[in-house]
Amino acid sequence: MEHTDLLKKVRKIEIKTRGLSRNIFAGEYHSAFKGRGMAFSEVREYQFGDDVRSIDWNVTARYNKPFIKVFEEERELTVMLLIDVSGSRDFGSFEKFKKNVITEISAILSFSAIQNNDKIGVIFFSEKIEKFIPPKKGKSHILRIIRELIDFEPENKGTNITEALRYMTNAIKKRCTCFIISDFIQPEADFDKALTIANNKHDVVALRIFDERETSLPPIGMVKLKDAETGQYVWVDSSSRRVRHEYEKWWRELSTQLDWTFKKSGVDYANINTRQDYVRSLMTLFQKRGLKA
Numbered sequence: 533m534e535h536t537d538l539l540k541k542v543r544k545i546e547i548k549t550r551g552l553s554r555n556i557f558a559g560e561y562h563s564a565f566k567g568r569g570m571a572f573s574e575v576r577e578y579q580f581g582d583d584v585r586s587i588d589w590n591v592t593a594r595y596n597k598p599f600i601k602v603f604e605e606e607r608e609l610t611v612m613l614l615i616d617v618s619g620s621r622d623f624g625s626f627e628k629f630k631k632n633v634i635t636e637i638s639a640i641l642s643f644s645a646i647q648n649n650d651k652i653g654v655i656f657f658s659e660k661i662e663k664f665i666p667p668k669k670g671k672s673h674i675l676r677i678i679r680e681l682i683d684f685e686p687e688n689k690g691t692n693i694t695e696a697l698r699y700m701t702n703a704i705k706k707r708c709t710c711f712i713i714s715d716f717i718q719p720e721a722d723f724d725k726a727l728t729i730a731n732n733k734h735d736v737v738a739l740r741i742f743d744e745r746e747t748s749l750p751p752i753g754m755v756k757l758k759d760a761e762t763g764q765y766v767w768v769d770s771s772s773r774r775v776r777h778e779y780e781k782w783w784r785e786l787s788t789q790l791d792w793t794f795k796k797s798g799v800d801y802a803n804i805n806t807r808q809d810y811v812r813s814l815m816t817l818f819q820k821r822g823l824k825a
Contacts, residue, residue: 553643574602609650610667616714618658619689625745633806635681642674659690661699691718697726709735727797738801749776
């Protein structure tokens with residue numbers, strides 16, 4: 533992509549997603565993703581209504597009047613984005629490809645993080661780890677992430693979620709909040725063990741991005757379909773009721789299995805349709821987490 537075209541796209545994404553982050557998600561993000569705990573801030577005189585359990589008895593004895601310890605939330609977090617860059621992200625049947633929605637959501641989460649003084653890092657993955665951007669703060673860092681989201685070309689087309697989770701768990705030593713953003717379509721959806729291990733060490737949130745056309749086949753006769761990840765072609769008779777039924781059955785079973793995997797692993801998740809407003813899905817997820825906190 534030409535440099536000037538890339539800058540225009542980066543600017544467009546920045547304007548849209550930074551505004552959404554600041555005006556819509558700021559409070560929900562803060563409530564949904566807590567810091568590491570409480571840290572001592574200061575000592576002040578006791579006031580009516582203060583919790584007597586917070587009295588600092590050493591200072592109280594020294595000044596002969598009650599003082600209490602004041603604690604503040606340790607707010608700073610490390611946020612990691614695990615972004616699926618496999619071939620299937622290039623699918624889209626309406627206004628947006630899955631990769632466009634992934635880019636916008638990733639940018640929103642990035643701006644939400646820096647507005648809360650959190651570090652943000654990214655791992656691009658396919659069937660292998662494609663790129664690791666270590667977590668940092670600052671607007672220039674966010675703009676680099678957006679540039680990579682728009683312009684990054686992976687070397688591989690497949691998907692290996694287990695490898696991505698293992699890499700993140702080993703690379704990030706301290707507890708972090710990790711968003712894994714993917715369509716979660718891979719030959720064997722057997723990443724539940726790796727997901728459980730990652731969520732025991734970190735706080736993992738799954739965002740499943742799908743296109744509505746992936747849920748069923750339209751009856752349009754013989755069609756030649758290409759597997760975006762393997763490159764293989766296959767002819768499908770979409771006019772066959774049995775073929776359409778089997779496809780829809782496969783999609784329902786995949787969705788049920790993924791829901792079960794996320795719940796079993798204790799991972800909060802959202803299913804995001806590219807045709808619908810992802811803002812509502814994210815707000816619902818953030819508010820749900822805020823109520824549990």
